[in-house]
Each structure stands twice: as structure tokens, then as C-alpha cells.
Amino acid sequence: xxxxxxxxxxxxxxxxxxxxxxxxxxxxxxxxxxxxxxxxxxxxxxxxxxxxxxxxxxxxxxxxxxxxxxxxxxxxxxxxxxxxxxxxxxxxxxxxxxxxxxxxxxxxxxxxxxxxxxx
Numbered sequence: 001x002x003x004x005x006x007x008x009x010x011x012x013x014x015x016x017x018x019x020x021x022x023x024x025x026x027x028x029x030x031x032x033x034x035x036x037x038x039x040x041x042x043x044x045x046x047x048x049x050x051x052x053x054x055x056x057x058x059x060x061x062x063x064x065x066x067x068x069x070x071x072x073x074x075x076x077x078x079x080x081x082x083x084x085x086x087x088x089x090x091x092x093x094x095x096x097x098x099x100x101x102x103x104x105x106x107x108x109x110x111x112x113x114x115x116x117x118x119x
Contacts, residue, residue, distance in 0.1 A: 001037050001064050002060055003064070004036070004042060004043075005036055005038055005040075006037075007040035007061065007062050007064070008033075008051060008055075008062065009037040009053065011051075011055040011057060011062075011069070011096075012037070012055070015055070018106065019033045019034055019037070021032075022051075022054065025054055026047060026050040026051060026054060027050070028047060038110045048062065048063075050058060055069075057069040057070070058070070079116050088093060107109055
């Protein structure tokens, strides 16, 4: 599992941004950012939030809770990286599903994932 520092560095480098640029954008020094990226220090909650917003990723991704970096909009809109309108419609309807339907969907998903791992 990637550390917080490794994820911060990966996201910064993916955008071809310097440490100085990122540090200025979020109001810290590049030395502090360097310490975060090398896992010498952890950012406080507010700084972590600023980094997630700047990099447009979830804080859960930066913390290693999930490997999905895609951040949802504040209004719960569908991720713009996915272009299929049918998936967007499904995404909007999913929260309206009852508990039993969600259980069935989870079972189907587990079957699909297990078949993908066996191929």
C-alpha cells in the first residue's frame, strides 16, 4: 500500500507541478510539503483537505483508505471521467434502491469480480 507521502508526491508529479507551486497554492512552505512527501510529517486536517481539493482527489485516497482517487463533486454529480449516459442514469437511481435490491446488486458485483479474477 502506498503511503500518504507517496500519494501526495504521485499526484503532484502527475500534474508536473513543483513543490514550490503546490506549497504556495495551499499556504505552506515547500520544506513542509517535502516533509509530507517523504513521510517525515503528516499534514493537519485542514492542509490535507486543501491538498485533496487542489489535486481533485478524495482524502480517503490520500490516506490509503481507497485506491480510487476520483473525487465527487460537492453536489453528488456523476464523475466526469465516465462518459456513458446509461451509467450516469444508473448512478442517479442507485441511492433510491431498497436494501434488498442493494444486497442483490452487491452479490452480482461479487460474482462479476470473481469471474474477472479467474480469467
